[in-house]
Amino acid sequence: MTTITAAPGDLIIGVSDGVSVRFAGIDVAAQQPPSASPDGDTCIQIMLEGVNGRDVLERNQQHSRDEAAWMARRRELGTTKAGHYPPLPGVAVLERVRARVTDDPGTGYRWIGGSVSGTGSEWDASWFHFPAPPRNASVLTLVFTLDGEPTGKECVVRLRDGHSPGTL
Numbered sequence: 001m002t003t004i005t006a007a008p009g010d011l012i013i014g015v016s017d018g019v020s021v022r023f024a025g026i027d028v029a030a031q032q033p034p035s036a037s038p039d040g041d042t043c044i045q046i047m048l049e050g051v052n053g054r055d056v057l058e059r060n061q062q063h064s065r066d067e068a069a070w071m072a073r074r075r076e077l078g079t080t081k082a083g084h085y086p087p088l089p090g091v092a093v094l095e096r097v098r099a100r101v102t103d104d105p106g107t108g109y110r111w112i113g114g115s116v117s118g119t120g121s122e123w124d125a126s127w128f129h130f131p132a133p134p135r136n137a138s139v140l141t142l143v144f145t146l147d148g149e150p151t152g153k154e155c156v157v158r159l160r161d162g163h164s165p166g167t168l
Contacts, residue, residue, distance in 0.1 A: 005139075006156040012051070013144040014151035016093045020051040023155055024124065028140065029132055033113055042132040043112065046099050046142065050090055050123030059089035090123030091116045098145050101129045103137040133159055 011023045023046075030045035050056055066086035074082035094116045101109040114127040133140060140157040143150055 003158050004155055005158045006154070008153050008155075013048070013153040013155070014097050014146045016096045016146055018055045019053070019093045019123075021094065021097045022049050022051055023047075023142070023144070024049045026140075026142070026155075026157060028157070028159065030128065032130065033115070033128060035113060041130065044101060044109065044129040044132060044140070046101075046127045046129065048094060048097055048125045048127070050093055052122070056089075056123065063089045088117065090125075094123060094125040096147050097125070097151075098127060098148075099129075099142040100145060100150075102141045102143075103133055104139045105134060105136050107131070107134055107137060 007023065012020045013023045014021045025047040027045040027047075029042050032041050032043045063086060070082060070086055098111065103109075109129045109131070112128050112130045114125060116125040117123065138159050140159065142155045142157070144153045144155075145151060
């Protein structure tokens with residue numbers, strides 16, 4: 001079984017643009033997103049979420065106003081002249097937070113992509129790192145970063161003996 005052996009007590013791993021970001025889980029045998037690899041290899045999926053609070057509420061409300069204005073422009077001017085759809089508020093906050101992944105055998109992990117959502121709902125991000133942990137890996141360490149710099153927070157994940165599949 002995959003278990004977290006060390007993590008911040010509240011799982012807050014950083015603050016991005018005033019919004020606390022929480023480690024929300026890990027899948028060490030996730031399917032790669034199709035945009036990353038057509039061969040369907042497995043990888044690590046790290047899940048984060050923005051903690052709801054006043055900042056999140058205000059940004060969601062502003063996005064709703066921006067979206068309404070964009071829809072009015074689209075009706076009046078047409079889709080091509082309305083400009084771009086307003087960016088989701090969670091994207092600018094969560095895309096800045098990543099993790100550096102290491103393990104005990106020294107596997108070289110690389111970030112291969114992800115997705116972010118966040119407006120009118122929970123803000124969440126999923127980041128994918130390749131490859132999935134090898135069978136001889138027993139511990140993963142996630143060092144969280146903001147704009148590439150460590151936040152001072154990390155999580156240590158113990159992998160199942162002899163194999164690594166599992167989701168937390």
